[in-house]
Amino acid sequence: MTGGGECLAIVAAGGSVPVHVAEAARAAGRPVFVIGLDGVADERLRAFPHEMLKWGQLGRARELLAERHVGDLVLIGTVKSRPDFANIKVDLGAVRLLPKVLALLVGGDDSLLRGVVKLIEDMGYRVVGAHEIAPDLVARRGFVVGRRLSAAARADVGVAFHAARAVGGLDIGQAVVSVGRRVVAVEGAEGTDALIERVGVLKASGRVKWTGRSGVLAKCARPNQDLRVDMPTIGPATVEAVARVGLAGIAIEAGRVMIADRPQTVALAEQTDTFIIAEDDRDPVDGG
Amino acid sequence: MTGGGECLAIVAAGGSVPVHVAEAARAAGRPVFVIGLDGVADERLRAFPHEMLKWGQLGRARELLAERHVGDLVLIGTVKSRPDFANIKVDLGAVRLLPKVLALLVGGDDSLLRGVVKLIEDMGYRVVGAHEIAPDLVARRGFVVGRRLSAAARADVGVAFHAARAVGGLDIGQAVVSVGRRVVAVEGAEGTDALIERVGVLKASGRVKWTGRSGVLAKCARPNQDLRVDMPTIGPATVEAVARVGLAGIAIEAGRVMIADRPQTVALAEQTDTFIIAEDDRDPVDGG
Secondary structure (H helix, E strand, C coil): CCCCCCEEEEEECECCHHHHHHHHHHHCCCCEEEEEECCCCCHHHHHCCEEEECCCCHHHHHHHHHHCCEEEEEEECECCCCCCHHHCCCCHHHHHHHHHHHHHHCCCHHHHHHHHHHHHHHCCCEECCHHHHCHHHECCCEEEECCCCCHHHHHHHHHHHHHHHHHHHCCCCCEEEEECCEEEEECCCCCHHHHHHHHHHHHHCCCCCCCCCCCEEEECCCCCCCCCCCCCEECHHHHHHHHHHCCCEEEEECCCCEECCHHHHHHHHHHCCCEEEEECCCCCCCCC | CCCCCCEEEEEECECCHHHHHHHHHHHCCCCEEEEEECCCCCHHHHHCCEEEECCCCHHHHHHHHHHCCEEEEEEECECCCCCCHHHCCCCHHHHHHHHHHHHHHCCCHHHHHHHHHHHHHHCCCEECCHHHHCHHHECCCEEEECCCCCHHHHHHHHHHHHHHHHHHHCCCCCEEEEECCEEEEECCCCCHHHHHHHHHHHHHCCCCCCCCCCCEEEECCCCCCCCCCCCCEECHHHHHHHHHHCCCEEEEECCCCEECCHHHHHHHHHHCCCEEEEECCCCCCCCC
C-alpha cells in the first residue's frame, strides 16, 4: 500500500465502475486524477480532476502522469469496440512509444494486457486493481443475495463452481452453467452473456429440460489471470439474463470476481429472486 | 469374443452405421438378426433377417432375442427425436419390464444408457460395441485424411486435443475448438454441430480472427464413457461444417471416436482440403 498523499491516476474506459473507484478513492481522502477515454468514459468522471484523451494520445497521458505526481494507477472500464487503428491520431509521445506498442499489438489479447502493464511499470508507476481501491467491487465468501439454497441449487453450485475452476485452470474460460448437476455450457471466446443465451436456446430446443428456476451460472478467475487489469465481472445484465432463461442463481469466486453496479445488481437479483453466492475453495457456503 | 456361430442381434436406430455393422458381420460369416426401430432404421436393413418394431414393443423384442438364439447384441444408430411417451403402445412384455424401465427413465441420459445395458445383460445377453464388429468405424493413430500439418495446425491440434481430453475428464463435453493456440469454444449440451456453428459466429463477429483455413476441432471420449453404446462420432456433416467455417481440420481420439459414413466423410474431407488426424496420448502424430 502506498500513502494517501500521492495522486492515484484512474485511466477510465466506459461504464460506471470507474466512477465508483474514483468515489471510493475520494472517500478515503486520496487525491485522484482521471484520464478518461474521450466519448467512452462516463461523464460523471468530469466531477473529478480529469482530462479526456483520445486513443493515441499516449504522449499527453504520460505528461499528465508526471505533472500530477502520480504513484499508483488503475486501468478500469469497458471497451465495447476496438479502436479503428486507421483513424487514430498519434501524438509525439505515442510515436516514441510506437515500437513498444506495436510489439504489444501483435501478441493477442492476453499478452497485450500483460505488455501494457509492463510498459506502465517500466515508466515507474505501480498498477493497482480497482478492487484494491474499492474493496466492495468483490464479494467475501457467503451470500450476496439470498439466504439459503435448495438442495438442487446447492448441488448445481458445487458442480458449476468446480467445473469453472477446472476450466479456468486449463486457461479456457471463466464461466460454466450446470443444470440438474450436469455441466451444460462452457464459456469459450463468446463471453458470459452469449453463454447464458445459449442455455436459453438449449432449454427452448428441449436439449436441456427444467421447469421453474433451476441451474447455476458459476464464474471464476483463471489461476494466472492478472486481477489488477482483467477481472471476471458480473453485473445487472448478467442477473437479467440468468433470470430470463430461468437459472436459479449465480456463484462467483469470492474476492476474485467483480460485481459491477453493485446496488443495481443486488436490487435486480432481489427483484427477480436470483441468488448470488460467493464461494472459495473451503467448505461450500450453505453446504448443510 | 464369442464364436461366429451364435446369432448377433443388431438393434438398429437411424443412419447408415447399422447397415455397415450388419454388412461387416455378414462379411465375417456371422449370423445376424436385425431388430429395427420402425420408421427410423435404414430401409437397407431389410436385406438382412429382421423385424421392425415400434417403441414399446419390448416384449416382442425379448421374444425375438430368445427365438433367434442371440448371444451378442449391438445397440447402434441415431435417434433424432425422443419418443412421445404419451403415444407409445406397450406390449405385455413391456408392461412386465415397466417398473425397471421407469426406474431408468428418471435417472437422466447417462444412467439411462447404463441401465439399459444392465437390463440387457441381466437377461443373459452380451452387449458389444459396433466397432468390435466393424473395426473400421474407428481410426488408428495417424492421418485419416491429409499428409502433413503446418506448424500452426500442429499447435492447434495439440491445444485442442489436450483440452478435449481434460474437459472430457471433467465429464463436461467431448469436443473443443482451438484457433491460434487458444481454446475458443467448448462443447456442453449443444452438440458438436452447434459448437462448430458457434465458432463461425465468433469469426463473423470478429471475436476470433483468422483468414484462410486455421484452427482445429478435437473430439475425444470421456474416460468413463461406455464406448459399446455411446461413442463420440464425426461424419460428413462434421467435415462440411468444419470446412464451411474455415477450420483447418479435425483431430479425433484414436480408437475411441467413430467415423460414420467413412467413405463419404473421407471423400468430403479430401474435396474440401480438411485434414482428419487420429491422436492418442503418445507423441503427437506428425509432431516434427
